[in-house]
Amino acid sequence: MNQFLTETLPGLFNYWIVIGLMMIGFYTVIAHDNLVKKLIGLTVFQSAVFILYISMGNIHGSTAPIIIDGDPVYAHPLPQVLILTAIVVGVSTTALGLALIVRINEAYGSIEEDDVLAADMATSEGEEAREEARSEQAEAAEGHAANGADDGAEADESRPA
Amino acid sequence: MREHTVLRIVSQLVIAPMLLYALYVQFHGEYSPGGGFQAGVILATAIILYGLIFGVEAARAAVTPTLLRIGAAGGLLIYGGTGVATILLGGNFLDYDRLFAHGGQHYGLIIIELGVGITVASVMIAIFYVFAGRGRQDDPDNDEDHGRADDYDADDVS
Amino acid sequence: MITAFFNQMPVLVVVVPLLAAPLCVLAHRAFAAWLIYCLASWAAFAMAFLLFVEAKIAGQVSYAVGNWAPPFGIELVIDTYSALVLLLVTGVAALTGLYARKSIASEIAIEREYLVFALMLLCLAGLVGITVTGDAFNLFVFLEISSLSSYALIAMGPKRRALLSSFQYLIMGTVGGTFLLIGIGLIFMMTGTLNMADLADRLPEVYATRTVQAGLAFIVVGLSLKAALMPAHIWLPNAYTYAPSAISAFIAATATKVAVYALFRFVFTVFGAGYAFGTLPLGIVLLALAAVSMIAGSLASIFQTDVKRLLAWSSVAQMGYIVAGFALATPAGVSAGLVHLLNHGLIKGALFMAVGAMVWRVRASSINDLAGLGRAMPLTSAAFVVGGLSLIGVPATAGFISKWALMSALFDAQHYGVMALLLVASLLSIIYVGRVIEALYFRPLPDDVSHHKHGEAPLGMQVATWALIAINIVIGVHATPELEAAARAAATLVGGGA
DSSP: OHHIIIIIHHHTHHHHHHHHHHHHHHHHHHHOOBHHHHHHHHHHHHHHHHHHHHHHTOOTTOBOSSOOSSOOOBOOHHHHHHHHHHHHHHHHHHHHHHHHHHHHHHHHSOOBHHHHHHHHHHHHHHHHHHHHHHHHHHHHHHHHHHHHOOOHHHHTTOOOO | OTTOHHHHHHHHHHHHHHHHHHHHHHHTTTTSSOOHHHHHHHHHHHHHHHHHHHOHHHHHHHSOHHHHHHHHHHHHHHHHHHHHHHHHTTSOTTOGGGTOSSSHHHHHHHHHHHHHHHHHHHHHHHHHHHHHHTTTSOOGGGGGIIIIIHHGGGGTOO | OHHHHHHHHHHHHHHHHHHHHHHHHHHOSHHHHHHHHHHHHHHHHHHHHHHHHHHHHHSEEEEEGGGOOTTTSOEEEEEHHHHHHHHHHHHHHHHHHHHHHHHHHHHSOGGGHHHHHHHHHHHHHHHHHHHHBOBHHHHHHHHHHHHHHHHHHHHTSSSTHHHHHHHHHHHHHHHHHHHHHHHHHHHHHHHSOOBHHHHHHHGGGGTTSHHHHHHHHHHHHHHHHHHTOGGGOTHHHHHHHHSOHHHHHHHHHHHHHHHHHHHHIIIIIIIOHIIIIIISOHHHHHHHHHHHHHHHHHHHHHTOSBHHHHHHHHHHHHHHHHHHHHHTOSHHHHHHHHHHHHHHHHHHHHHHHHHHHHHHHHSOOBGGGGTTHHHHSHHHHHHHHHHHHHHHTOTTSHHHHHHHHHHHHHHHTTOHHHHHHHHHHHHHHHHHHHHHHHHHHSSOOOGGGTTSOOSOOOHHHHHHHHHHHHHHHHHHHOOHHHHHHHHHHHHHHHHHHO
């Protein structure tokens, strides 16, 4: 316990921050209905991973990886470069997500996921009911056609009613 | 915008140094912090500030959407074209040493960072135009956000 | 000059579509963009074929980007496993080019068409990049390029519901991508390298650490999200249903398949079969998820009223078959999984293309809307029937070959329960394919549709659909080359890692 308090907790503080941020972001993505807030959560979630990478490349007492005179200890530059790429991916995702939200707002008049889903549900329930009615209609018509053999199209198929 | 005298004057003072700083970051990217992505974003910020203060229409007149389309595509072509050029010169893809007898790595990086910078700046400004233009007038450019805004830069910086 | 070209092929197959995309944007005209798309995708397909032959002869083709020696620079590696997936991706992309011209024109405004082709090229470049790269981080970047462009493509669907589907896919896809990033970060932390071959060398020293175990878990979860394996499949049905028809065909045949490719590239090549399936219980987890996917996907598929959604749910089920094969981690199982990955890509591509042709004509995609089309569109309907039979796994079709291979691999591994579930799922697929065929052939053409355009779909759509169907039948009749190649790939995957 003592070791936990004196070593594990402060020694790995960067991981605690990363885990905290990651969970905040992930929770926001899952729990919030507002699409913009979801996107904000996603960005926080990604930023946590960026911090994970950057902090793992750091060496205690090192300087930024820019060549200077003398014999300094440099931080590992590779994670920083990787994260620059990942940031670009993140920016692109955010831009695309926001563009989608703008269009969702124009199409549905709301950016609350519940409202949008409710609107979709209404349409799809209507559609399904209509489709069901059509299926029944088609079956009814089929029986009729097979009995009376009045529908030329059906007669070809020689299919029992 | 008439009433924002302070904002107008300050931004007039600031925009030119911002553009200059973007160029500084751009061309020092290969041996100090900086590079195409950062420079492109700074350049775009200057144009976006201009658009915010003087109106999107004024910004659109200065940097037209067509220019942005060409910039976004052209930047990526500069990047890829450099790679193809190194292949044609008998090396592997992006083997900068083939480009020049001396300092190939140096110049090669400057060229591809230039491509990255142009693409990023164009895409960032395009995103701003698209969002700022929404709901004000019906503009055929509006729907371009999908293709334009998102995908060009994903692979450029590394 | 020729040898120089051959040496540069591994990178050109990515660069050609990647650079064709900005050319499409510059061309700005629908027809010119389509032409660029076709040229680039067929060129990529030709190079993929040459690379396949080269990988067969040499065993493995390696390429150092920027002439930096592999563990430090980015390496491109093509072995038989990646060459097969590469052939599938570029082949479907090339055929989609023929198909897309008329299909896209009927669903998307003409002034935005060039963007569709530019995005498809970016998506293709991303997918091809995933298959050829030998660098873990590079794989993440290519995966995100292909995902970002597919979100945008799906959002271009004609209905407003495409927007929310795309947004849901974006959220889940990004979470999946970020999980992959965490996993790669964790193994990078332990080994200090990103090159896959180098990782495979250095990981055994640190197998016992929890960091590497967590890394594997993050990578598996992240890529399962992208591959739509059962608990993470929510995004898939909506995305495939509301995307434009040509895009549905393209993405259904390639995107999830490539995610599965990447998943097992990591599991077998980087971590090694002995570690993932021996030390850690990955096999049983994946097998359970695969079994659930098969049954639940097939059941859900039966109750759909929309044909595209029906096919999408069936994709969830088929993903279960593929993963079940790989999860056995035996040479026979991996080769069966790989064969089904390829065959299912061909089958689903053909089916989505056939349905897209019907949608092109009746402007709707519910089963009832397709009533009677068997007479109005005999060729397209026949294509759907053959594709459907292949999906069920009737002998003399590609579906039979891969299901037979899967069954015998499961039998050898004594997983009789999963075998029984696979049989049940195949029986269920008879029901859902049967429902569509019943509507096509045994229902009259509604009167109110008869004033729509009559006749078959345009030539390009027909040719593309029938080309895929023909490949299905050829594989069904003469499967030896494919099975041999898959067995070679499986031998390197399972043998190399153990």
